[in-house]
Amino acid sequence: MSNLVIVESPAKAKTIGKYLGKDFSVLASVGHIRDLPKSKLGVDIEHDFAPLYENKKEKATLIKELKSAAKKADTVYLATDPDREGEAISWHLAHILGINENAPVRVTFSEITKSGVSDGMSRPRTLDMDLINAQQARRILDRIVGYKLSPFLWKKVRRGLSAGRVQSVTVRLIVDREKEIEEFKPREYWSIDAKLLSGKNRRAFPAKLAEVDGEKFSADSKEEADKVLARVEGGDFIIKAIKKSTRKKTPAPPFTTSTLQQEASRKLSFNARRTMRAAQELYEGVEVPDMGAVGLITYMRTDSLRVSDEAKSAAAQLIEQVYGKEYLPAKPRNYKSRSNAQDAHEAIRPSIISLTPDKVKGALSSDQYKLYKLIWERFMASQMENALLDTKSVDIDCNGCLFKASGYTVKFDGFTVLYEESRDSDEQEGGALPALTEGEKLTVKELAGNQHFTQPPPRYTEASLIKALEENGIGRPSTYAPTIATILDRHYVERDAKQLKPTSLGLVTTDLMKEHFERIVDAKFTARMEDDLDKIEAGKAEWVDVLRSFYSGFEKSLDKAEKDMEGKRVKIPDEPTDIVCEKCGRPMVIKIGPYGKFLGCSGFPECKFTKRIVNESGGCCPKCGGKMLAKRSKKGKPFYGCENYKDCNYMTWDTPLPDKCPRCGATLFKRSGKSGQVYCAKDGCGYVRDAEEK
Numbered sequence: 001m002s003n004l005v006i007v008e009s010p011a012k013a014k015t016i017g018k019y020l021g022k023d024f025s026v027l028a029s030v031g032h033i034r035d036l037p038k039s040k041l042g043v044d045i046e047h048d049f050a051p052l053y054e055n056k057k058e059k060a061t062l063i064k065e066l067k068s069a070a071k072k073a074d075t076v077y078l079a080t081d082p083d084r085e086g087e088a089i090s091w092h093l094a095h096i097l098g099i100n101e102n103a104p105v106r107v108t109f110s111e112i113t114k115s116g117v118s119d120g121m122s123r124p125r126t127l128d129m130d131l132i133n134a135q136q137a138r139r140i141l142d143r144i145v146g147y148k149l150s151p152f153l154w155k156k157v158r159r160g161l162s163a164g165r166v167q168s169v170t171v172r173l174i175v176d177r178e179k180e181i182e183e184f185k186p187r188e189y190w191s192i193d194a195k196l197l198s199g200k201n202r203r204a205f206p207a208k209l210a211e212v213d214g215e216k217f218s219a220d221s222k223e224e225a226d227k228v229l230a231r232v233e234g235g236d237f238i239i240k241a242i243k244k245s246t247r248k249k250t251p252a253p254p255f256t257t258s259t260l261q262q263e264a265s266r267k268l269s270f271n272a273r274r275t276m277r278a279a280q281e282l283y284e285g286v287e288v289p290d291m292g293a294v295g296l297i298t299y300m301r302t303d304s305l306r307v308s309d310e311a312k313s314a315a316a317q318l319i320e321q322v323y324g325k326e327y328l329p330a331k332p333r334n335y336k337s338r339s340n341a342q343d344a345h346e347a348i349r350p351s352i353i354s355l356t357p358d359k360v361k362g363a364l365s366s367d368q369y370k371l372y373k374l375i376w377e378r379f380m381a382s383q384m385e386n387a388l389l390d391t392k393s394v395d396i397d398c399n400g401c402l403f404k405a406s407g408y409t410v411k412f413d414g415f416t417v418l419y420e421e422s423r424d425s426d427e428q429e430g431g432a433l434p435a436l437t438e439g440e441k442l443t444v445k446e447l448a449g450n451q452h453f454t455q456p457p458p459r460y461t462e463a464s465l466i467k468a469l470e471e472n473g474i475g476r477p478s479t480y481a482p483t484i485a486t487i488l489d490r491h492y493v494e495r496d497a498k499q500l501k502p503t504s505l506g507l508v509t510t511d512l513m514k515e516h517f518e519r520i521v522d523a524k525f526t527a528r529m530e531d532d533l534d535k536i537e538a539g540k541a542e543w544v545d546v547l548r549s550f551y552s553g554f555e556k557s558l559d560k561a562e563k564d565m566e567g568k569r570v571k572i573p574d575e576p577t578d579i580v581c582e583k584c585g586r587p588m589v590i591k592i593g594p595y596g597k598f599l600g601c602s603g604f605p606e607c608k609f610t611k612r613i614v615n616e617s618g619g620c621c622p623k624c625g626g627k628m629l630a631k632r633s634k635k636g637k638p639f640y641g642c643e644n645y646k647d648c649n650y651m652t653w654d655t656p657l658p659d660k661c662p663r664c665g666a667t668l669f670k671r672s673g674k675s676g677q678v679y680c681a682k683d684g685c686g687y688v689r690d691a692e693e694k
Contacts, residue, residue: 004073005107006066006093008080012112015285015293016079019117027069029080033059034092036139041147043140049547051140055096063096070097075105077124082108082345083301083478084135084537091132101127111351112285112295134537137546141165141529144551145520148558157509157570160594162490165520165529166475166483168513171492172521173468174460175502175510184456190225192217194403195446196237196396201434204445207396207405217401225449232398237442240402241395247408249387251415253305253335254347254379257477258470260300263378265463266422268370269498272462272481276300278367279348282375288355288363295351296360297375301478302345305335307379311346314353315383323417329385349379377419387414392433396442407433459499473527491592504573505592512570516561519553574602583609614643619656619667622681624648628656628667652681663687 003024007013010028017026034053036042044050055063070076076099078090086108094101104124109116142165149163192209209217212228219225255263257276264275279300285293312332319327335347350372357373364372388411396403409432410416460468466480475483487493492506502510510521519525529550535541574589581588581601588611591600601607617630621642628640641651654669661668661680664687671677680687 002073003075004069005077005079009284012284015112015295016117018293019114036143048544049140077107078105079107084131087128087131088135091127110345111298113351130537130539133543134533137536137543138533156565166479167486169474169521169523169526170483171487171506172510174493174500178502181456186453189452190219191450193450197443197445198434198436203434205405205433207403210404211402213400229449232401235398237396237398239436239438239440240397242438243393245391247389247391251381252421254349254382256303257301258466260348261466262463273485276481278371282372286363288360296372298349298351299345300348303477305337305347307347318353327385333383350376381415381419384415387416388412407431459501461498472523473530491596503592508570508572517557581609583607617656618658621650622666623650661687
């Protein structure tokens with residue numbers, strides 16, 4: 001008996017092949033093998049939006065190999081990823097290989113383990129046309145928007161631009177936030193803060209004025225604050241009431257795609273693309289000593305919080321064994337998924353609970369290990385007992401002014417012994433308060449009025465942007481990473497440290513889109529489109545009807561925009577600099593081209609002189625003495641290279657320091673690894689020291 005199993009990835013093929021044995025041959029399609037053509041729209045709008053698929057030219061040899069293997073096999077199983085896109089890839093494979101799509105040839109694996117593969121192979125089914133049609137509708141929608149809108153942007157803004165159904169509304173979120181920040185008018189307000197001492201304990205604790213004569217305290221000026229300060233200065237601070245309670249702190253649920261990307265951004269400083277690359281590798285399988293290739297996590301594209309009973313049971317056994325029975329809740333935890341979650345897969349969790357991060361560390365790359373540790377700890381903590389905090393709230397009276405102090409001590413650490421979720425804000429909970437008694441008179445160590453100003457909303461980070469996309473129903477788990485990567489690659493948005501801010505190109509393009517294609521950049525409309533795609537998947541809507549409804553309004557908007565903008569062109573504003581053109585002496589400006597920002601002469605087109613933008617990092621090249629420049633690799637990783645890159649090939653991942661080598665006077669570098677060791681890179685010097693040493 002000869003069986004052929006086709007998956008998407010060679011790594012996945014290797015792992016699955018190990019479990020299936022010699023009667024099965026496992027090959028990989030390496031992603032899509034058929035798609036809409038690159039050079040034209042590829043959608044027959046007049047005939048019910050019929051897609052004109054064609055085989056990918058670069059996959060011609062692979063297609064021949066797959067056809068040959070399929071002919072020799074008695075049975076062919078299509079085992080691409082268990083989602084819409086995976087279902088569509090299987091459908092395309094069935095078409096190319098001449099497989100009956102109504103035959104039970106489709107198998108899916110929620111985890112690439114022996115039991116997961118065995119379970120998937122035992123339940124072959126027919127291809128799910130609702131899933132396929134939902135994916136077709138998404139692909140055609142995105143193609144129509146991209147191919148119809150992009151030429152409009154080329155004519156009205158600049159050649160090479162692109163628009164997208166999800167990317168354009170994502171850029172708008174970032175643009176709107178930037179405008180909120182620019183338009184924000186800070187409001188002054190004052191607080192009155194005290195540091196108080198108890199006679200029993202000489203450790204000062206903070207208290208804040210909350211009420212004056214029973215009314216909430218509010219002061220918008222120094223004069224208002226000073227009036228209250230004069231009232232309490234020299235007065236007796238008496239403890240009026242002490243309230244004690246025990247607060248439960250519950251663990252965060254296991255990861256979904258969205259929360260994994262958010263937490264990896266906060267805790268590991270991974271961008272979404274880096275997170276999903278490592279997660280894909282962990283799902284598809286890595287070589288573990290004494291086990292061979294094994295998938296370490298369940299499927300990583302999910303919006304469900306569901307966890308299998310077997311996984312809960314395995315987690316409970318390990319928690320009791322390692323931490324003790326008191327760390328187990330009375331009954332296993334269940335988490336409720338969002339109302340619009342598809343719930344096709346479990347939450348992201350370790351596929352083999354007993355494989356702790358330490359056991360597999362030697363088999364993983366740095367990124368794989370960090371992400372696996374995050375996933376394993378988050379899942380295990382989600383199945384542990386609550387933490388208990390003894391809280392204390394103290395009311396302190398001084399001449400009718402009520403100050404409040406609060407704090408807590410940990411009564412039982414519970415899940416926090418293993419993991420705590422990160423926060424977007426820097427707000428910290430108060431610490432422990434000293435022993436206090438009602439009626440006690442306190443000593444004032446400090447008393448002051450402090451000026452504050454309201455702050456504008458922060459710029460989005462990748463973590464907060466993904467959270468906003470999810471909350472607004474824009475895109476789905478599989479789209480967050482590629483969407484963010486696209487808007488960065490197309491220079492609509494740029495990074496400023498961890499924050500995302502729009503470029504002048506992003507601002508201009510979004511304003512144009514808002515004026516002429518309001519629905520395309522409207523978050524609510526985009527969310528409704530996602531709901532329509534979900535209805536197609538659930539068999540509650542026809543995909544052609546959804547496309548027809550969208551296109552009628554889109555076509556009218558496009559026709560009207562073409563008429564309104566006839567003969568007009570939008571200019572992208574240049575950013576002035578104090579750099580002088582080397583050719584004509586006029587000031588240079590920062591422009592945005594297809595490959596990013598560059599310096600151009602303000603006298604263009606009379607003077608066409610351009611220059612690369614360089615970011616000097618400080619320090620000199622140890623080979624030729626040229627300036628060291630901060631650069632980024634194609635994947636966005638920072639590195640440093642010599643300014644004389646044509647003649648000097650020196651580059652390093654290590655950071656140049658302002659310090660000079662005490663031996664030879666050359667620039668010192670700090671290693672990028674955990675050691676953070678400081679060293680001299682000049683040949684023959686050999687100076688090295690630990691980062692902490694001076």
